[in-house]
Ligand SMILES: Nc1ncnc2c1ncn2[C@@H]1O[C@H](COP(=O)(O)OP(=O)(O)OP(=O)(O)O)[C@@H](O)[C@H]1O
């Protein structure tokens with residue numbers, strides 16, 4: 001059924017449309033096209049002499065350097081050394097961070113004792129502490145892992161207790177009203193409620209971990225992507241340098257992808 | 271199990287919220303608590319359920335709750351308070367997991383309460399997929415799962431639209447017909463109060479004192495809409511409330 005009087009009317013013009021927009025949506029093919037176009041332009045510029053090889057090597061040269069790295073088997077040695085430091089440092093830093101963040105989030109004593117300390121140490125660039133770590137933990141793996149651990153620990157603490165502070169108090173009260181044990185309330189209400197914040201903290205700390213990894217490997221490391229980049233830089237081997245940087249970027253992307261998967265899986269209720 | 275509130279008074283720092291509340295909540299009775307906004311209804315309900323301590327006075331349990339009762343004083347919240355990361359089933363399961371029982375027994379209780387609240391088809395749904403009325407039914411199912419001796423409801427229908435509210439009100443009435451539960455029901459809706467209450471407690475503006483207690487003997491099943499007797503009661507309650515509400519309004523302007 002429709003409004004009879006409305007049907008008879010044929011005058012007037014359509015109402016102008018002014019909604020829409022402000023809703024950027026990812027278009028799948030755009031990114032690869034931009035990427036390929038940029039590399040093609042770069043390659044073309046290098047070959048035509050428009051970009052001086054001293055300033056920037058051609059992508060093909062960087063790729064040659066990469067193949068060389070693969071063929072000599074050095075790639076795996078560098079990657080293995082870096083990944084090991086990264087995973088141990090990031091994992092233990094995150095784990096400790098979650099534990100301490102939870103304590104600060106739950107207990108008044110921990111909060112008043114630890115949170116000023118965390119606020120004071122958090123803004124220090126951990127690279128500045130690297131010489132100290134070398135004295136404390138030796139020039140080998142210890143100082144490198146410690147730097148990464150330290151650097152990822154603080155952002156995780158802050159993300160965790162911030163997340164716990166933001167858990168809906170109504171849900172906690174609900175848990176109490178049903179007589180849940182303290183442990184149940186923490187495990188089933190508080191931690192899952194803080195999980196979104198913890199995961200976005202993990203994203204940030206992964207990026208910090210990669211920065212610190214390179215910094216730490218630039219001091220006294222035989223293998224590792226940072227060491228490789230440092231060596232390339234001191235030899236002015238810009239093709240190797242670009243390769244090293246590309247490896248870091250890929251590492252960062254893989255980390256972000258893994259955390260993105262974890263978010264999809266753990267936060268599917270959202 | 272009956273509840274007995276004795277000389278309950280409460281203050282938050284220098285704000286006096288409740289003053290000398292004396293009240294009986296008897297088994298099988300629904301006690302509705304009405305009063306102007308901010309008079310301390312929610313505070314009073316939190317005290318009845320043991321979530322908050324009154325400054326003075328005490329809430330007494332008379333008699334013991336039935337043996338199979340897992341959580342004698344059980345809330346139904348205005349904002350539902352469902353865990354968004356658990357399914358309907360998981361939300362009911364949450365309140366059973368801390369009690370010693372095997373998985374089969376727990377499943378049985380869950381199936382039973384979901385069937386009673388007509389939610390069996392939505393077992394695997396997450397709260398975000400449900401409408402407000404459905405969410406509140408999940409909260410009711412969760413409350414029934416622990417076989418409460420007294421249900422404590424703080425404006426359980428306030429977050430819902432009026433049609434849903436009607437339907438859920440009917441559900442509450444049906445449920446009472448079947449199970450004769452005991453309840454304290456806070457509301458600011460007088461129609462709800464006269465529909466559901468065996469006893470209606472009118473609180474004054476802050477500091478909340480008992481202004482009046484109205485008992486309605488008519489059985490719940492006989493309380494249809496357009497009932498002259500109920501309308502008369504509602505009108506009387508409204509008159510009591512109106513003066514308080516108006517005065518409370520004025521006070522807020524002063525502050
Ligand atoms: N935790 C608290 N700390 C301090 N003041 C509080 C606290 N909780 C409530 N109040 C105050 O106590 C008074 C009573 O609050 P309460 O929530 O019990 O009122 P209410 O009758 O439920 O109101 P409404 O109808 O708005 O739900 C209000 O003035 C409120 O501001």
Ligand SMILES: [Mg+2]
Nearest residue numbers: 311312313424
């Ligand atoms: Mg209230």
